[in-house]
Amino acid sequence: MDLIEKLKILSNAAKYDVSCSSSGSKRKNTPSGLGNATECGICHSFTPDGRCISLLKILFSNDCVFDCKYCINGASKDFQRVSFTPDEVCKLTINFYKRNYIEGLFLSSAIIKNPNYTMELLLKTVKKLRTQENFNGYIHLKAIPGADQKLIEKAGTYVDRMSVNIELPSSDSLKLLAPQKSKEKILTPMNTIKNNIIQYKEMKKNIRSTPLFVPGGQSTQLIVGATPESDSKIIKLSESLYNKYDLKRVYYSAYVPIIKDNKFLPNISHPPMVREHRLYQADWLLRFYGFKADELLKENENFDLNFDPKTGWALSNLNEFPVEINKAPYETLLRIPGIGVTSALKILKIRRVHKLDFDDLKKLRIVLKRARYFITCNGKYYGDTLFNNDSIKFNILKQEYSSKKLVHDNQISFFDSYDTDLSNSHNILLPKAKLPSISDKISSLYGQF
Numbered sequence: 001m002d003l004i005e006k007l008k009i010l011s012n013a014a015k016y017d018v019s020c021s022s023s024g025s026k027r028k029n030t031p032s033g034l035g036n037a038t039e040c041g042i043c044h045s046f047t048p049d050g051r052c053i054s055l056l057k058i059l060f061s062n063d064c065v066f067d068c069k070y071c072i073n074g075a076s077k078d079f080q081r082v083s084f085t086p087d088e089v090c091k092l093t094i095n096f097y098k099r100n101y102i103e104g105l106f107l108s109s110a111i112i113k114n115p116n117y118t119m120e121l122l123l124k125t126v127k128k129l130r131t132q133e134n135f136n137g138y139i140h141l142k143a144i145p146g147a148d149q150k151l152i153e154k155a156g157t158y159v160d161r162m163s164v165n166i167e168l169p170s171s172d173s174l175k176l177l178a179p180q181k182s183k184e185k186i187l188t189p190m191n192t193i194k195n196n197i198i199q200y201k202e203m204k205k206n207i208r209s210t211p212l213f214v215p216g217g218q219s220t221q222l223i224v225g226a227t228p229e230s231d232s233k234i235i236k237l238s239e240s241l242y243n244k245y246d247l248k249r250v251y252y253s254a255y256v257p258i259i260k261d262n263k264f265l266p267n268i269s270h271p272p273m274v275r276e277h278r279l280y281q282a283d284w285l286l287r288f289y290g291f292k293a294d295e296l297l298k299e300n301e302n303f304d305l306n307f308d309p310k311t312g313w314a315l316s317n318l319n320e321f322p323v324e325i326n327k328a329p330y331e332t333l334l335r336i337p338g339i340g341v342t343s344a345l346k347i348l349k350i351r352r353v354h355k356l357d358f359d360d361l362k363k364l365r366i367v368l369k370r371a372r373y374f375i376t377c378n379g380k381y382y383g384d385t386l387f388n389n390d391s392i393k394f395n396i397l398k399q400e401y402s403s404k405k406l407v408h409d410n411q412i413s414f415f416d417s418y419d420t421d422l423s424n425s426h427n428i429l430l431p432k433a434k435l436p437s438i439s440d441k442i443s444s445l446y447g448q449f
Helices: 003-013 087-098 116-132 147-156 169-177 183-206 231-245 274-290 311-317 341-350 356-362 387-405 438-446
Strands: 056-059 104-108 138-142 161-165 219-222 247-253 375-377
Touching: 003 056, 003 087, 003 219, 056 087, 056 231, 087 104, 104 116, 116 138, 116 147, 138 387, 147 183, 183 219, 183 231, 219 274, 231 247, 231 274, 247 274, 274 375, 311 387, 356 375
Parallel strands: 056 104, 104 138, 138 161, 161 219, 219 247
Antiparallel strands: none
16 A cells, blocks of 8 residues: 555544643754754644644554454454554654654554554664664654563653553443453553653663653543543542652543444534543643642532633632732642632732732733632722622623623534625624534533433
8 A cells, every 4th residue: 555545544543642742851863863852842733623733643553453442443343454564654754854744753553463563563663763763853652551561661762752541531441442451451551661760760860871761751541421430530540640650641532423323432423522621621730739639529520611620619619718819828829710820929929029909910910800709909809799609600600601702602613614694693704514403512511421
């Protein structure tokens, strides 16, 4: 088969994997080498559905011996099976890099024959890129669950980031939808990568020639909405992964209903994108705002899709508010809706020499449409409603919807055709396509069964 045809098939097959962050590596170029990877990351582009991509993102092969029910590459699916060779991947990467199409490689694969055979092919590919092609750009490689630990360790010396996708949030879901996978086979390579990162860092202190080992860290991906696990279970799992395996990122991928007529999968029309967004916001709170999973949600709860997780937490803990902006410590400031890390640091810096009032907060560009209900300035409360849960909820929602009243409630796609008649009430272009039903709208939010 022609190489370009292979590229079309295998790049399309890789689009459902969202764990392709490119930041965090300091790999430098060599005098005779090609490219480099820096901490500032790689220039990003965006797909039509809004996902951020930045690399030549391909599968090595879609010829999988596993038969995961949610995966388009499952062994029982009827479609064309193709595989690259290591030489072909190297050729594509170097040629695309020289033409400034890409600045790095994201390489994953279906399981060909068995995990060890697949991992050997991936290792051969990245080794050739580094040692023969002298490519020093960014490489993100998938570690194959079930592969020999020595293969994973060797591959880690050639790449900038590795990831092992958990995919499903519980052992029961794995047994149901991916019976050939297991929790132990997924977590073992994670532990191998973590331990080797620590070991190589210690060796580097004494032996300067020690090679880098996964300098960008490791990540994973969870599918949201394919199985009935609650947001609380998902966010607790993420917290555990950050604590136990020192992950850089957990990525959340809204389940895309590409597999039809399967009784084990939810019958939805649209991916639950809003739910995915709320999980990313909660993940940010875990990593940078000092929150714990148990604080954000109780057992088997889901996030209220009308409010971001921090606002939801504040509404559930009104006994801790309002907070005096001129006295609250940094940790408390971070828990106020509408105040982020940068804003909190600015507040601490300014109030050393000046007492802040409400107008000062406006100048600091704090999101006062949320923050005003949870703070006082010099003892004065500026929330324009009663200080109770229902009143604050109503006002926040009223502001949100009033600010969007001129926006059509159905998101426009780049690929829709448009009616140029501007006689509609809002004078905006509307797609000719059939508008989604109420049930479609609900499934796009929740992705429930």
